[in-house]
Amino acid sequence: MSVDLEHYLIVSGLLFSIGLYVTLAKQSFIGVLIGIEMMFNAVNLSFISFARFVESGDPISGHVFVVFTITVSAAEAATALALAVLLYRVKGTVEVERMDLLKW
Amino acid sequence: MDETGVVIAFWVLAIMTIGSALGVVGARNIIHAVVFLVASFLGLAGLYVTLSADFIAVAQMLIYVGAISILLLFAIVLTPQENRNNSEGFLRLPALALALLVGAVMIFAAVDTEWAIADRDGFEETASAIGDALLDKYALPFEIASVLLLVAVIGSIVLVRPEPMEEDE
Amino acid sequence: MGLLAMLLEGEWYDFGDLAEQIEDWGAPDEAAYVLATLVATVVILLWAVLSVLAFIWIERRVVALMQNRKGPNRVGPAGLLQPVADALKLLMKEAITTAGADRILFWAAPIIIFVPTLAIFAIFPWGENMVLADLNVGVLFLLAIAGINTPAVFLAGWSSNNKYALLGSMRTIAMLISYEIIQVLALLAPVLFVSSMRMADIVSWQEDYVWIVLIQPLGLLAYIIAGAVEMNRSPADNAEAESEIVAGYHTEYGGIKFGFFYQGEYLAGFAIAAAVVTLYFGGWTLFGLEEWIPGWSIFLGKLYTIFFIYIWSRGTLPRLRIDQLMGFAWKFLLPLTIANVLIVGAEVLIWRENELSSWEALPAIAVVNLALGVVLFAGWARFLGHGKGTQAASGAILTQEIGTVHFKPAVGTEAGS
Numbered sequence: 001m002s003v004d005l006e007h008y009l010i011v012s013g014l015l016f017s018i019g020l021y022v023t024l025a026k027q028s029f030i031g032v033l034i035g036i037e038m039m040f041n042a043v044n045l046s047f048i049s050f051a052r053f054v055e056s057g058d059p060i061s062g063h064v065f066v067v068f069t070i071t072v073s074a075a076e077a078a079t080a081l082a083l084a085v086l087l088y089r090v091k092g093t094v095e096v097e098r099m100d101l102l103k104w
Numbered sequence: 105m106d107e108t109g110v111v112i113a114f115w116v117l118a119i120m121t122i123g124s125a126l127g128v129v130g131a132r133n134i135i136h137a138v139v140f141l142v143a144s145f146l147g148l149a150g151l152y153v154t155l156s157a158d159f160i161a162v163a164q165m166l167i168y169v170g171a172i173s174i175l176l177l178f179a180i181v182l183t184p185q186e187n188r189n190n191s192e193g194f195l196r197l198p199a200l201a202l203a204l205l206v207g208a209v210m211i212f213a214a215v216d217t218e219w220a221i222a223d224r225d226g227f228e229e230t231a232s233a234i235g236d237a238l239l240d241k242y243a244l245p246f247e248i249a250s251v252l253l254l255v256a257v258i259g260s261i262v263l264v265r266p267e268p269m270e271e272d273e
Numbered sequence: 274m275g276l277l278a279m280l281l282e283g284e285w286y287d288f289g290d291l292a293e294q295i296e297d298w299g300a301p302d303e304a305a306y307v308l309a310t311l312v313a314t315v316v317i318l319l320w321a322v323l324s325v326l327a328f329i330w331i332e333r334r335v336v337a338l339m340q341n342r343k344g345p346n347r348v349g350p351a352g353l354l355q356p357v358a359d360a361l362k363l364l365m366k367e368a369i370t371t372a373g374a375d376r377i378l379f380w381a382a383p384i385i386i387f388v389p390t391l392a393i394f395a396i397f398p399w400g401e402n403m404v405l406a407d408l409n410v411g412v413l414f415l416l417a418i419a420g421i422n423t424p425a426v427f428l429a430g431w432s433s434n435n436k437y438a439l440l441g442s443m444r445t446i447a448m449l450i451s452y453e454i455i456q457v458l459a460l461l462a463p464v465l466f467v468s469s470m471r472m473a474d475i476v477s478w479q480e481d482y483v484w485i486v487l488i489q490p491l492g493l494l495a496y497i498i499a500g501a502v503e504m505n506r507s508p509a510d511n512a513e514a515e516s517e518i519v520a521g522y523h524t525e526y527g528g529i530k531f532g533f534f535y536q537g538e539y540l541a542g543f544a545i546a547a548a549v550v551t552l553y554f555g556g557w558t559l560f561g562l563e564e565w566i567p568g569w570s571i572f573l574g575k576l577y578t579i580f581f582i583y584i585w586s587r588g589t590l591p592r593l594r595i596d597q598l599m600g601f602a603w604k605f606l607l608p609l610t611i612a613n614v615l616i617v618g619a620e621v622l623i624w625r626e627n628e629l630s631s632w633e634a635l636p637a638i639a640v641v642n643l644a645l646g647v648v649l650f651a652g653w654a655r656f657l658g659h660g661k662g663t664q665a666a667s668g669a670i671l672t673q674e675i676g677t678v679h680f681k682p683a684v685g686t687e688a689g690s
Contacts, residue, residue: 001106001111002105002106002111003105003106003110003111003114003154004105004221005214005219005221006214006215007114007118008151008155009210009211009214009215010211010214010215011118011121011122011151012210012214013207013210013211013214014122014125014207014211015121015122015125015144016206016207016210017203017204017206017207017210018122018125018126018128018129018203018207019125020199020202020203020206020207021129021199021200021202021203022128022129024195024198024199024202024203025192025193025195025196025199025200026190026191026192026193027191027192027193028134028188028190029183030134030176030179030180030183031134031137031190033176033179034128034137034138034141034176035128037141037168037172037176038125038128038141038144041144041145041148041168044148044160044164045148045151045152048152048155048157048160049155051155051157052155052156052157052226052227053219053221053222054219054220054221054222055220055221055222056222058237058241059222059224059227060227060230060233060234060237061237063157063159063160063230063233063234063237064234064237064238064242066157066160067160067163067234067238068242068245068249070160070163070164070167070168071249071252071253072249072252073172074167074171074172074253074256075252075253075255075256075257076256077172077175077176078175078256078257078260079256079259079260079263081175081176081178081179081260082259082260082261082263082264083263084179084183085179085182085183085263085264086263086264088182088183093185094183094185095185096193097193097194108303109303133375135375135378135428135431136375136378139378139424139428142424158408158409158410159409159410159413162410162413162414162417163413163417165417165418165420165421166413166416166417166420169417169420169421169424170417170420170421170423170424170453171420171423171450173423173424174423174424174427174446174450177424177427177431181431181439181443228409229409230409231409231410231413231470232468232469
């Protein structure tokens, strides 16, 4: 009984698909952001597991990439949540279906 | 990796992570969804430890659990609505189909590919190696990331600044 | 008994050695390691909980001494059974869950605050080989556990279904995240000197060279202050002072749930004191005295001394307002700690580039850091307007003398008109 790269990649794939479902299907803007954070995390897990298992000349690059991904995700979460608060001020709600100014 | 401890830890943590992710989908209340998300972050930090990525595990706890979850919770509190139920919109069936499709493709790709597995043990210590790489080979992305963070922070503050009041006297 | 004699005498067991001992008594390999870890964990947790019990009494008596009154002296001889009485009272109280509160989160929030604080004690080196979890990123783990408190505090406040609890938790979280940044920056300086984040490495560097407190006074000051705020201790216990916001995020908690918060605060205090001792004061070393006395007793002695400084500041300093606290963090401590990191980085660079010996480099670093620390601290405070001569006592508006005491009106104010 051992744990290989495939196990981690399956966990990462499941997490990514659950995150995708949460992003596409939730009714609240913050629900969408929760899904996006979950997808970021799934991608991070796959990078780290590749860095651990796969033949490479520079295995630490996986970790460095994850450092940058975490940084960018934090910046994006801050900006997106500021947008959520601003949207609430303008529209009175954060439901995704009400953001319909571009509809014909 | 086939030590008993690592195998047990992996299964426990993987079930905790995926279970919490399913809890995000099925929670009744968006604050419960964020709590389940935090639990999945913690499970992921544990999985990073089993992959001997100690710096990233602790950075995940510090940044995701310590900061981004607070951002999400504050945003929920600052956007009050009558119902905070974690319901799905009208796109739930197409989204479910797409998510299942993407998941199936990923799992098939993961299981079916012949990965070039290296013959090494886990890393001894990642923090100094990451530090070397960040200042040596990846110095430019490092600087750009710091500028990005600065811009994001300033942008967030400017976006939610209250409108300046009229001066009374 | 042989184990006990060895522990007290001079040969300190690694927890791996404990595993080998158990294996000699006939247990399989991995089970021995698990058993050794369990034994070590139980010992550390017992120590932590018993210390909390003891310090409930010690703190109240010491603060009472400082405030010129007697502390608890009713329950048992000289009040020694007061912690037991407190614990029994908390256990027997009805643990009410408020109506409309989120039951699971309400029940879980004290646990989420309490349990990670217990986990910090695993990374400290209690003796020469006595580290339960010898993490390569020990310092960062300490900071991450301090960061886990923030969503838990929010959940405690939000699940109480009480506006004042929510407001109190928001204020606490604002305080916690501000001082978390200062903690990170203040703890960067010892890591820069040692160029390793492992606690055992930091202690052995201090054993070889010098205690880091002597070359880093500013960092120590910043970390002690940030630690006091992270623990929600006076003078920064704005979130839970009765006159401020009832009791902040634990307003609605009664009985043993409040006991969890109460104990968690003391445990956090011990954790931060242990961190200060390990990172700044040399851990279990005491200039070679650790040959004769067990290293862990030196560690515990230093820990209790540092915790006494916290008790002392509680008894002496008045409580700060929340805006004073936040202003202090962002306007005063943050530039100081950033400047500290820059100065330490420059010093370490000069030391390594020129390959100076430690005998010439370290005293120079100590003197420079001390001088710069005093200058920066006083100068920045003066720059922000908190100096000595800038706050004249303003005269009483109604009366200008009381008895024979004359108040000088402040320069520029119109007295009495």
